[in-house]
Amino acid sequence: MVEGTKKRNKIFDYFREKEELYAGGVAWCPGCTLELTARFVPKVLGKDMVLVGCPGCSAPVFYGQNVGTWHRMTYYSCLMTGVPSSATGLARYYKKIGKDVTIVCFTGDGCAADIGFQPLSGAAERNENIIYICYDNEGYMNTGYQRSSTTPLGAWTSTTPVGVAGKGKPTPSKNMPLIMAMHGAVYVATATLSHLEDFAKKLLKAKEKKDEGFAYIHVFAPCLMGWRIEADSSIEVCRAAVRTNYFPLWEAENGKFRLTHEVASPKPVTELTKLMRKFSHLKEDGLAELQKVADERYALIKSLCDASK
Amino acid sequence: MAKAQKGQVRVITGNAAAAYGAMLCRPDVATSYPITPMSEVAEQLSAFRADGLVDTEMVEVEGENSAMNVVTAASMAGGRVFTATSSWGLVFMYDAVQQASGFRAPVVMAIANRETPGILAVSGGQQDIISMRDTGWIQIIVEDCQEILDSVIMAFRLAEDFDIQLPVMVNYDGFYLSYLATAVEIPEREDAARFLAPLKQQPERPKLVPGEPLSCGTHGIEMGFMELRYKHCAALERATTKLDEIDKEFGEIFGRSYGGQIEEYRTEDAEIVLVTSGSATGTARTVVDAKRAEGIKVGLVKLRLFRPFPRKRLAEALKGKKAIGVIDRSVGFGWNCGPMYMEIRALTPEIGIIPMLSYIDGLANLDITIPHIERVIDEVSAAAQGKPYQEVTWIPMEE
Numbered sequence: 001m002v003e004g005t006k007k008r009n010k011i012f013d014y015f016r017e018k019e020e021l022y023a024g025g026v027a028w029c030p031g032c033t034l035e036l037t038a039r040f041v042p043k044v045l046g047k048d049m050v051l052v053g054c055p056g057c058s059a060p061v062f063y064g065q066n067v068g069t070w071h072r073m074t075y076y077s078c079l080m081t082g083v084p085s086s087a088t089g090l091a092r093y094y095k096k097i098g099k100d101v102t103i104v105c106f107t108g109d110g111c112a113a114d115i116g117f118q119p120l121s122g123a124a125e126r127n128e129n130i131i132y133i134c135y136d137n138e139g140y141m142n143t144g145y146q147r148s149s150t151t152p153l154g155a156w157t158s159t160t161p162v163g164v165a166g167k168g169k170p171t172p173s174k175n176m177p178l179i180m181a182m183h184g185a186v187y188v189a190t191a192t193l194s195h196l197e198d199f200a201k202k203l204l205k206a207k208e209k210k211d212e213g214f215a216y217i218h219v220f221a222p223c224l225m226g227w228r229i230e231a232d233s234s235i236e237v238c239r240a241a242v243r244t245n246y247f248p249l250w251e252a253e254n255g256k257f258r259l260t261h262e263v264a265s266p267k268p269v270t271e272l273t274k275l276m277r278k279f280s281h282l283k284e285d286g287l288a289e290l291q292k293v294a295d296e297r298y299a300l301i302k303s304l305c306d307a308s309k
Numbered sequence: 310m311a312k313a314q315k316g317q318v319r320v321i322t323g324n325a326a327a328a329y330g331a332m333l334c335r336p337d338v339a340t341s342y343p344i345t346p347m348s349e350v351a352e353q354l355s356a357f358r359a360d361g362l363v364d365t366e367m368v369e370v371e372g373e374n375s376a377m378n379v380v381t382a383a384s385m386a387g388g389r390v391f392t393a394t395s396s397w398g399l400v401f402m403y404d405a406v407q408q409a410s411g412f413r414a415p416v417v418m419a420i421a422n423r424e425t426p427g428i429l430a431v432s433g434g435q436q437d438i439i440s441m442r443d444t445g446w447i448q449i450i451v452e453d454c455q456e457i458l459d460s461v462i463m464a465f466r467l468a469e470d471f472d473i474q475l476p477v478m479v480n481y482d483g484f485y486l487s488y489l490a491t492a493v494e495i496p497e498r499e500d501a502a503r504f505l506a507p508l509k510q511q512p513e514r515p516k517l518v519p520g521e522p523l524s525c526g527t528h529g530i531e532m533g534f535m536e537l538r539y540k541h542c543a544a545l546e547r548a549t550t551k552l553d554e555i556d557k558e559f560g561e562i563f564g565r566s567y568g569g570q571i572e573e574y575r576t577e578d579a580e581i582v583l584v585t586s587g588s589a590t591g592t593a594r595t596v597v598d599a600k601r602a603e604g605i606k607v608g609l610v611k612l613r614l615f616r617p618f619p620r621k622r623l624a625e626a627l628k629g630k631k632a633i634g635v636i637d638r639s640v641g642f643g644w645n646c647g648p649m650y651m652e653i654r655a656l657t658p659e660i661g662i663i664p665m666l667s668y669i670d671g672l673a674n675l676d677i678t679i680p681h682i683e684r685v686i687d688e689v690s691a692a693a694q695g696k697p698y699q700e701v702t703w704i705p706m707e708e
Contacts, residue, residue, distance in 0.1 A: 049519060050519050064527040064528065065528045065533065066533025067533065073522065073524075074518065074520060074521055075523070076524075076526065077524065077527070078378060078408060081378070082374065082381075085382075086379070088378075089378065089379035089384075090382045092366040092368055092379070093382075096364070096365075096388070097337070099519070118371060118375070122371030
């Protein structure tokens, strides 16, 4: 690696993996936050792990085709109903033969919150030695932007279209990170790409605690195509989600909640919604309802953090 | 032939026999999730674990779908795995069942057969295995509790064989066998280990190694996919004669063998043949003896291997016979006949055009009785003499 004259960003200090793990030329959509997450996670965790995933936006690269893949990692692919259960099988077998292995599930929200929720809940309850990372792009972005249970209130998707009668999604999103925390998981955190150091610390903490049991990290990962975002502003959207408290950054370690990045003066959610077109049909009342959901959720997490002090 | 190894004889249920069979093979990972009528398998395995008889990692999953995913993944990592289910549990793991065979994961699964689909029937029937016909698994159907235990042990030998590497289902009639307590000889652990030892002489099967660049379960496209399918089917073909070999070897060690793919009873000089599977075979054997005493030259074929279908062995057994009757404990939707009958009919080019009669009986815990089987033999016998016959008979509907 050529040493630059500019001071190196301290995020590199968190990288445990020096090797480039992806084949040259591998790319998802331009500006894709999943791609950045998929590249960032193994850099921090190191490649000595087994990644478990399923069909979704990450699959085309992770799965490979026939006898070739586009990465140098150990990957186990299964169906959307089987990610945490497959990871359980791997973790239990390696435990049986006395092999110390980090098992990392890497899926979107459709798998985690919808079709694969039962095995996720089961694995969390059994306190399996698994790290589950959910990249939440708030819908089935891979199959053409259909709604999932993490799609927010009022959002346009291809199955909650806007028209004379349609007003976007009629119900708020499933509060996944909190649901997972309520399972009593050893470690639960939220993270996003605008706050990489925070993200890296959480990944390392999850790995550090993996022998104690189940860890879950919920990553806010906007989809430029599905949310109708300009290609150069994906990180800006992540930052806005944090600054508006739409997606607060917190962690729960053995049931103790803590805000890892407290926003001094949060902006209204319109600062986030204006960056994309999936909310562009919302009028004042719709935006007010979305603000209300964000406020209530923030108040809830804040009270949990305060109670943990 | 060496002296057969003796084990302890105990009175145990079919479910316990399945659990004992698994325990003797010392799986690395097993799952438990209850469903009637197989729950006892899960309980018994957990008890073995609690008593320190095995060091298997037992995963108390939250559903059958997860059970199959747990064991498939553990198998791909290199482990020996076991699970058991029944009926709707089997249906609930349908996607994972197909994934397991596509992955060529040597999973062994015991199934206490029970009715599906449609109206809920908490009762015996083989419809659940029929729905698994095209999953790419090896399907063995057994007759009694001893055969359950022995077949589970044989299933590990077959599944993990380097030339096979396919998952195996060991099917036994729910209710009829699952809860039936009979004397079962439980082999000694060392003997079971000796029987499985040849697997260790074989090359190691491919497995997932953490940190190694390897992706398990890639997108198979075009020729890559075609080749995998071709090899999968070829492995299934190899499993037919492999089961015969394994069954023979089992007999040499334990003094019990079951004929491999099919078991023939008094077929050699038989003019007509009855085909059965599962627990009804015991009844059929009694009736065959009685009819023989009356002078009717009837033989019996027990279908043990349902997938891959034992085409060659069946054709050899049925060739030259004058008529055949097949009793099914399930239905072939859209054909209005028994599924096993349907498949045997497909052997017509090999066995010739003769009367073939389909009998549907014993659904949802209806008994396949001695009078039922007598009736079948009488009708098949009449058909063999050129009398007109009805192709498909739903026996209890005509009583």
